[in-house]
Amino acid sequence: KSREEYKNINFLITAGGTKEYIDPVRFISNKSSGKMGLAFCDSVKKRGGSFRLICPSSVEAHYPAVFADTAGDMLARVNDFISECDILIMAAAVADYKPKKYFSSKIKKNNGHMCVDLEKNPDILQEISGYKRKNQVFVGFAAESDNLQENALKKLKDKKLDMIVANDISRKDIGFDSLYNEVTVFFADGKVEHIGKKRKSEIAEDILNFAVNIFKNKKGF
Numbered sequence: 001k002s003r004e005e006y007k008n009i010n011f012l013i014t015a016g017g018t019k020e021y022i023d024p025v026r027f028i029s030n031k032s033s034g035k036m037g038l039a040f041c042d043s044v045k046k047r048g049g050s051f052r053l054i055c056p057s058s059v060e061a062h063y064p065a066v067f068a069d070t071a072g073d074m075l076a077r078v079n080d081f082i083s084e085c086d087i088l089i090m091a092a093a094v095a096d097y098k099p100k101k102y103f104s105s106k107i108k109k110n111n112g113h114m115c116v117d118l119e120k121n122p123d124i125l126q127e128i129s130g131y132k133r134k135n136q137v138f139v140g141f142a143a144e145s146d147n148l149q150e151n152a153l154k155k156l157k158d159k160k161l162d163m164i165v166a167n168d169i170s171r172k173d174i175g176f177d178s179l180y181n182e183v184t185v186f187f188a189d190g191k192v193e194h195i196g197k198k199r200k201s202e203i204a205e206d207i208l209n210f211a212v213n214i215f216k217n218k219k220g221f
C-alpha cells in the first residue's frame with residue numbers, strides 16, 4: 001500500500017483498559033493491553049495518515065500519546081480532540097463502572113468483610129454521538145462473551161456508529177492481550193463482514209479499509 005494513501009485523513013485512536021481507582025494503590029481494570037489500538041496506529045502511519053492516540057499510561061505505546069487513565073479522563077481527552085478527527089477508532093476497553101467513593105489514603109486491612117460500591121461511568125461513545133459531524137466516521141468495538149450479534153447490533157444503533165467490530169472475548173487464543181483477533185464487523189447499512197483469525201496488524205488493515213471507504217463515500221470522493 002502507498003505511503004500517501006491516507007494523507008489528509010486524521011484518525012483518533014483509543015487503546016487499552018481504563019483504571020478506576022479505589023485508593024492511591026488499588027484500582028479496578030480489565031485485561032486490555034492496548035495491542036489492538038496500537039495496531040491501528042501502525043497501519044495508519046504506514047499509509048501516511050496522521051493520528052492521535054489516547055490511552056492509559058500503563059499501555060506500552062511506542063508513539064507519543066495523550067494519557068487518560070480513567071473513563072472520566074478518557075471522555076475529557078476524547079472531547080478535547082474529537083472535532084479535529086475524521087475517523088474515530090474506539091478500541092479502548094472503557095470500564096462501565098467505577099468505585100462510588102475514592103479513599104485518598106490507603107485503605108487499611110481489618111478483620112471484617114470489605115465491600116466496594118460501584119457506580120456507572122459515562123459512556124464515551126454515547127456522549128459524543130450527540131455532536132457527531134455528518135462526514136465523521138465512528139468505529140466502535142464490542143467485547144462480547146455471549147449473544148455477540150444481538151449485543152453488537154444494539155451498541156451499533158445506540159451509539160450511532162458507522163460500524164462495530166465485535167470480538168468474542170471468551171476465546172483465549174484471540175482478543176484481550178493476544179497478538180491475534182477474529183472479528184465480525186456490523187455496518188450501519190446492514191452489511192456484515194467476518195474476518196477470520198489473523199494478526200491484529202492484519203485485522204487493523206482490513207478495518208481501516210472499511211472505515212476509509214465509508215469516509216470517502218461520505219465526502220463524495
Ligand code: PMT
Nearest residue numbers: 032033034035036093094123124125140141142143176177
Ligand atoms: O487491548 P487488547 O489486549 O489488544 O484487546 C483488544 C480488545 C479486546 C480490548 C478490543 O478488541 C475491544 O474489544 N475493545 C472494546 C472493549 C469494550 O469496552 O467493549 P464494550 O463492548 O464494553 O464497549 C463497546 C464500545 O463502547 C467500545 O468501542 C468501547 O470503547 C466503548 N465504550 C464502552 C464503555 C464506556 N463507558 N464508554 C465507551 O465509549
